[in-house]
Amino acid sequence: MSEARMQRVRARMTEVGIDALLLSLGADLPWLTGYEAMPLERLTMLVLPADGDAVLVVPELEAPRVEDRPEFTVRPWTETDNAIDVVAALVGGRRRLAISDRAWATFLLRLQSKLPDAAWSPASAVTSPLRAVKDEEEVEALARASAAADRVSAQLQSGEVRFVGRTEAEVSAEIGRRLRAEGHSRVNFAIVGSGPNSASPHHEPGPRVIEPNEPVVCDFGGVLDGYCSDTTRTFWTGGSDPTPNFRDLYAVLFEAQRAAVDAAVVGTPCEDVDGVARGIITDGGYGVQFIHRTGHGIGIEEHEDPYLVRGNAEPLEPGHAFSIEPGIYFAGRWGARIEDIVVATAEGPRALNTAPHELAVVD
Numbered sequence: 001m002s003e004a005r006m007q008r009v010r011a012r013m014t015e016v017g018i019d020a021l022l023l024s025l026g027a028d029l030p031w032l033t034g035y036e037a038m039p040l041e042r043l044t045m046l047v048l049p050a051d052g053d054a055v056l057v058v059p060e061l062e063a064p065r066v067e068d069r070p071e072f073t074v075r076p077w078t079e080t081d082n083a084i085d086v087v088a089a090l091v092g093g094r095r096r097l098a099i100s101d102r103a104w105a106t107f108l109l110r111l112q113s114k115l116p117d118a119a120w121s122p123a124s125a126v127t128s129p130l131r132a133v134k135d136e137e138e139v140e141a142l143a144r145a146s147a148a149a150d151r152v153s154a155q156l157q158s159g160e161v162r163f164v165g166r167t168e169a170e171v172s173a174e175i176g177r178r179l180r181a182e183g184h185s186r187v188n189f190a191i192v193g194s195g196p197n198s199a200s201p202h203h204e205p206g207p208r209v210i211e212p213n214e215p216v217v218c219d220f221g222g223v224l225d226g227y228c229s230d231t232t233r234t235f236w237t238g239g240s241d242p243t244p245n246f247r248d249l250y251a252v253l254f255e256a257q258r259a260a261v262d263a264a265v266v267g268t269p270c271e272d273v274d275g276v277a278r279g280i281i282t283d284g285g286y287g288v289q290f291i292h293r294t295g296h297g298i299g300i301e302e303h304e305d306p307y308l309v310r311g312n313a314e315p316l317e318p319g320h321a322f323s324i325e326p327g328i329y330f331a332g333r334w335g336a337r338i339e340d341i342v343v344a345t346a347e348g349p350r351a352l353n354t355a356p357h358e359l360a361v362v363d
């Protein structure tokens with residue numbers, strides 16, 4: 001598996017003119033080697049030459065955590081070694097280098113002064129289009145993560161979780177506990193935005209007590225088997241029925257989200273999927289209130305290529321996995337969002353989140 005990935009990476013390095021890839025912090029390293037670097041002042045770096053053997057330079061005290069794989073050898077460095085010199089020696093005479101987008105500036109700056117005639121590129125120029133296309137195993141991992149998140153959505157929709165009278169922070173913590181109970185090893189976020197806070201897409205759940213007769217946006221996700229979940233459902237707290245203008249807003253959003261999922265067909269430019277959702281929301285009279293892109297790619301990272309946004313003409317490929325998450329927001333008043341993870345396949349768009357999309361009325 002990772003042998004095949006490494007071959008694809010080497011082929012792409014040759015294609016884009018990179019002599020050596022230097023992977024440190026970020027998702028590229030675990031994607032390729034199964035090992036995730038600790039965010040430490042001690043350098044961890046995979047040196048992967050297009051034409052030579054891959055070597056993982058790792059602090060000696062971290063080496064026991066590296067799982068042996070045939071695709072690379074491990075070069076531990078001791079507390080008195082200079083890790084930058086070790087990396088530079090492995091780079092040798094190669095000069096077209098690509099380094100992890102998330103590598104710390106301190107390491108890049110020291111490498112640059114050690115290798116003054118090197119030309120630097122971001123590793124994403126090599127890895128992004130490869131990572132964006134998920135293989136079967138990755139799609140199934142994403143499907144398991146989404147199914148677990150859907151079980152939490154179902155628990156919220158069924159009324160198992162109390163909203164009214166509790167703070168957003170309490171409901172958020174409960175969503176996190178439930179994600180773990182459903183198999184997530186990590187919770188990345190559990191946004192709970194109630195009343196006016198539902199108009200803030202990345203609201204930080206806080207001390208606000210949830211009231212009757214208001215919308216609540218719940219957007220949550222985490223990691224299961226190394227792959228991310230990310231889903232949003234919007235709720236209305238009971239007492240009385242949703243007001244007619246919120247119902248209208250939600251009907252437009254519902255239609256836009258469904259149509260954008262259906263439009264996510266292989267060969268369609270990413271920006272056209274955004275255009276479908278935006279067109280329906282604009283026709284419904286809420287164009288100005290849809291203040292973000294329609295979606296982002298997802299995999300080992302919550303946000304990665306491809307982005308469904310105007311200006312991205314890249315066509316969808318089989319194996320692309322991304323969110324479809326239009327929203328409508330009236331600042332200071334209320335908002336709503338619906339989000340599913342979808343995979344583009346030769347047979348058409350496959351939605352990994354299938355929890356009901358209707359506005360659920362909860363207590």
Ligand code: ZN
Pocket residue numbers: 201202
């Ligand atoms: Zn977001």
Ligand code: ZN
Pocket residue numbers: 219220221230231232325339
């Ligand atoms: Zn989300």
Ligand code: ZN
Pocket residue numbers: 230296323325339
């Ligand atoms: Zn998302």
